[in-house]
Amino acid sequence: MRSGKEKGYRILIDDIEIHPYYDLVAAVGRKGSGKSFLAKVTTQLTPRVVVVDPNHEYKKLDDETVFLKDVTQLRKHVSSNFFNNRKEYQVVVQHNELNETILFYICEQIKKYCTDTLLVVEELGRYDSLRTHTENPFKNLVDFGRHKGIGIFATARRIVDIPPYMRNSLDTLFAFPTANELDVKLIDSYFSSDVMIELKRLYKSNPEKYMHYFAYNNMNEKIKIHPTLRF
Numbered sequence: 682m683r684s685g686k687e688k689g690y691r692i693l694i695d696d697i698e699i700h701p702y703y704d705l706v707a708a709v710g711r712k713g714s715g716k717s718f719l720a721k722v723t724t725q726l727t728p729r730v731v732v733v734d735p736n737h738e739y740k741k742l743d744d745e746t747v748f749l750k751d752v753t754q755l756r757k758h759v760s761s762n763f764f765n766n767r768k769e770y771q772v773v774v775q776h777n778e779l780n781e782t783i784l785f786y787i788c789e790q791i792k793k794y795c796t797d798t799l800l801v802v803e804e805l806g807r808y809d810s811l812r813t814h815t816e817n818p819f820k821n822l823v824d825f826g827r828h829k830g831i832g833i834f835a836t837a838r839r840i841v842d843i844p845p846y847m848r849n850s851l852d853t854l855f856a857f858p859t860a861n862e863l864d865v866k867l868i869d870s871y872f873s874s875d876v877m878i879e880l881k882r883l884y885k886s887n888p889e890k891y892m893h894y895f896a897y898n899n900m901n902e903k904i905k906i907h908p909t910l911r912f
């Protein structure tokens with residue numbers, strides 16, 4: 682089975698390298714700050730993706746895109762992709778009542794049938810018990826997905842919406858402008874002071890104008906901070 686960073690597929694967003702079939706990536710920030718936009722760009726650069734899309738905002742990329750309203754069809758799609766060794770597919774789950782049970786089911790199917798696949802979970806904050814459940818299929822993917830070539834890209838309004846077990850092992854965090862400075866302080870409590878001085882400076886300098894993000898890899902090594910003009 683192919684997996685891991687060395688052999689893995691890699692993409693560049695600006696000059697930030699992401700291994701979509703290996704890394705844990707999160708984008709946090711207030712509504713409209715650009716998290717989903719970035720997640721969509723990431724899916725366009727990644728050949729094999731499963732997207733959990735509660736707001737039905739993902740569009741057909743190409744003929745390989747399948748939209749699922751009925752989550753029980755997921756197994757059929759991911760297992761046939763797996764057995765046919767397809768190089769490209771994009772499965773978008775647009776269930777009307779996405780809840781934890783459904784998310785957990787999706788994670789189980791991915792763990793079972795997928796390899797070299799990026800799981801995108803939009804709005805992680807809507808699944809309350811992800812934070813409190815110590816054992817669940819999502820955590821299982823966070824902990825062991827990389828061994829099967831499965832990476833995760835999650836979006837959430839606030840850093841606290843990313844459960845601690847994911848937050849602590851993130852490879853890259855994209856921090857867009859937050860709803861208030863309390864969130865900057867919260868991020869501050871998790872990460873190194875050098876990053877935060879720069880993030881606070883950017884945030885204060887012009888919170889509306891810039892889409893701020895910083896990224897860190899491997900627990901604060903290779904830190905990069907970019908102010909990017911909204912285009």
Ligand SMILES: Nc1ncnc2c1ncn2[C@@H]1O[C@H](COP(=O)(O)OP(=O)(O)OP(=O)(O)O)[C@@H](O)[C@H]1O
Pocket residue numbers: 710711712713714715716717718719836838892911912
């Ligand atoms: N870099 C960008 N260039 C152009 N348009 C952008 C960019 N980032 C975001 N947008 C646009 O801004 C709008 C809001 O962005 P987006 O949907 O990504 O926000 P969000 O952070 O996911 O918000 P929410 O928390 O409400 O889901 C979208 O219409 C999107 O197309």
Ligand SMILES: [Mg+2]
Pocket residue numbers: 716717718803836
């Ligand atoms: Mg969004």
